[in-house]
Amino acid sequence: MSATGRPRRVVVTGLGVIAPNANGVADFELALRKGRSGIKHQESMVEAKFGCTVAGSPEGVDELCQSTFTEEELLAMNMNHRYASLAAIEAWQDAGLERPARDSDEVDWDSGAILGTGIGGMDTIAEKVVPLTNAGKVKRMGSTSVEQVMASGISARISGQLALGNQVTTNSSACSTGTEALVMGLERIRAGRAERMLCGGAEAASHYIWAGFDAMRVLNRNSNDAPEKASRPMSASAGGFIPGSGAGVVLLESLDSALARGARIWAELVGGGVNCGGHRMGGSMTAPNPTSVQRCIREALADAGVGPQEVDAINGHLTATMADPREVASWAKALEREPGRLPPITSTKSMIGHGLGAAGGLEAVASVLMVARGFVHPSINCEDLHPEIEPHASSIPHELLELPDLDVLVKAGFGFGDVNACLVFRRYKA
Amino acid sequence: MDQSEVMERVVKILTPWVKDEAALANVSMETNILEDLKVNSARLVDVVIAFEDDFDIEIADEDVDQVNTVGDAVNLISSKL
Numbered sequence: 110m111s112a113t114g115r116p117r118r119v120v121v122t123g124l125g126v127i128a129p130n131a132n133g134v135a136d137f138e139l140a141l142r143k144g145r146s147g148i149k150h151q152e153s154m155v156e157a158k159f160g161c162t163v164a165g166s167p168e169g170v171d172e173l174c175q176s177t178f179t180e181e182e183l184l185a186m187n188m189n190h191r192y193a194s195l196a197a198i199e200a201w202q203d204a205g206l207e208r209p210a211r212d213s214d215e216v217d218w219d220s221g222a223i224l225g226t227g228i229g230g231m232d233t234i235a236e237k238v239v240p241l242t243n244a245g246k247v248k249r250m251g252s253t254s255v256e257q258v259m260a261s262g263i264s265a266r267i268s269g270q271l272a273l274g275n276q277v278t279t280n281s282s283a284c285s286t287g288t289e290a291l292v293m294g295l296e297r298i299r300a301g302r303a304e305r306m307l308c309g310g311a312e313a314a315s316h317y318i319w320a321g322f323d324a325m326r327v328l329n330r331n332s333n334d335a336p337e338k339a340s341r342p343m344s345a346s347a348g349g350f351i352p353g354s355g356a357g358v359v360l361l362e363s364l365d366s367a368l369a370r371g372a373r374i375w376a377e378l379v380g381g382g383v384n385c386g387g388h389r390m391g392g393s394m395t396a397p398n399p400t401s402v403q404r405c406i407r408e409a410l411a412d413a414g415v416g417p418q419e420v421d422a423i424n425g426h427l428t429a430t431m432a433d434p435r436e437v438a439s440w441a442k443a444l445e446r447e448p449g450r451l452p453p454i455t456s457t458k459s460m461i462g463h464g465l466g467a468a469g470g471l472e473a474v475a476s477v478l479m480v481a482r483g484f485v486h487p488s489i490n491c492e493d494l495h496p497e498i499e500p501h502a503s504s505i506p507h508e509l510l511e512l513p514d515l516d517v518l519v520k521a522g523f524g525f526g527d528v529n530a531c532l533v534f535r536r537y538k539a
Numbered sequence: 540m541d542q543s544e545v546m547e548r549v550v551k552i553l554t555p556w557v558k559d560e561a562a563l564a565n566v567s568m569e570t571n572i573l574e575d576l577k578v579n580s581a582r583l584v585d586v587v588i589a590f591e592d593d594f595d596i597e598i599a600d601e602d603v604d605q606v607n608t609v610g611d612a613v614n615l616i617s618s619k620l
Contacts, residue, residue: 179555180554180555181555181556181579181582184555184585212558248584248588249588251584251585251588252581252582252583252584252585253582253585
């Protein structure tokens with residue numbers, strides 16, 4: 110609480126992104142505006158006889174790593190570490206903060222990180238830990254496998270890169286992970302326990318991570334010959350989601366700190382909420398309880414002090430499964446809008462696939478860009494709207510929508526385990 | 540393989556883990572791997588694996604315990620070639 114009795118205001122001062130359709134915030138904004146798909150054919154999925162053989166996987170990451178990390182650091186960094194660290198360092202520098210010298214003993218006690226992951230170092234487990242252990246060659250694993258498979262590896266790694274001395278942890282709540290991380294960071298800064306928190310999520314591009322989803326038959330296997338058309342949220346021909354990967358990181362900062370530093374402010378994070386459906390009322394390990402989804406949205410809005418009628422845009426969870434129509438119905442109910450009155454609702458996953466633990470971070474970056482610049486990116490590949498979503502057709506942008514007056518954008522993420530997280534971003538006003 | 544060649548390859552293998560570049564520039568048989576080159580002690584197991592791979596030898600755990608200097612590593616490796 111501040112001296113006024115109101116919670117301390119929390120703003121976004123930095124963004125970082127490694128995504129299937131762009132690396133870096135500037136190109137990511139361009140990609141979002143153009144509706145650029147990052148979904149591509151994946152030979153590893155063909156070889157392993159997946160039903161779905163396309164996915165979203167960032168490109169050009171090796172070159173970025175060579176110019177950002179030392180050779181020794183890279184020897185201990187799997188894909189999850191690389192994506193998370195690149196995005197976190199970009200967010201840090203985007204906020205006008207210096208990357209500290211490696212040999213400096215100064216620790217930044219006011220800055221921390223909550224960087225989540227859904228499945229973690231599965232590539233290291235699959236390619237190193239299991240084969241070497243089974244072959245009786247444990248010694249050959251070397252010293253770096255623990256730090257790459259421990260869930261908190263990604264946040265621990267960035268703490269070392271940036272000398273973070275506040276809370277450094279990794280949350281995990283399946284596909285709501287990255288969204289939840291921002292809610293947790295918001296709460297910590299509001300409580301006065303930190304000034305700056307790097308928040309978001311990461312997930313490696315690995316067919317070992319995606320295999321279980323293919324086995325569940327929740328990946329779209331009907332569009333292997335047209336990768337860029339394969340991720341089809343809200344479409345009548347949606348046949349499941351397309352796996353994605355990467356990292357999205359947002360630097361949350363107390364308004365006091367941002368103003369004191371003269372930092373550029375992207376947007377304000379005015380509220381958030383998390384809950385769980387308890388696997389009741391239609392909810393289960395793999396399906397969301399619609400009542401809890403609506404409660405989560407309402408609670409986030411109440412936390413933000415924003416009325417349902419004030420919402421100008423929605424960045425949905427919208428994965429391209431049979432849950433999409435139910436999600437759109439939940440938005441309409443939570444925001445008390447009749448068909449035709451729902452604000453523009455879009456799916457970042459239509460371009461980058463479902464980043465799992467990275468999804469919330471990636472989509473939070475997209476959400477902040479939309480609020481800050483006043484646009485809603487197209488939701489691609491849903492020209493043939495799902496019949497149950499058709500009544501909301503006028504709310505779904507197939508092309509870039511310039512909305513210079515966009516003030517409030519709500520972003521939600523839902524995950525296996527029946528968990529939900531919701532964020533309310535508002536254009537920053539002094 | 541003569542000792543200077545082994546030394547050259549040992550130094551090359553150690554290089555990614557070295558934190559003190561100046562000490563590396565003046566490396567000798569007496570240079571201490573942890574104290575002078577500031578190699579993170581946890582990474583010694585990775586260095587040993589790299590020695591094994593590069594020289595196609597096997598190094599027992601008890602031998603590793605005797606290695607403190609670059610010279611110790613060179614002598615140990617030379618004895619197995």
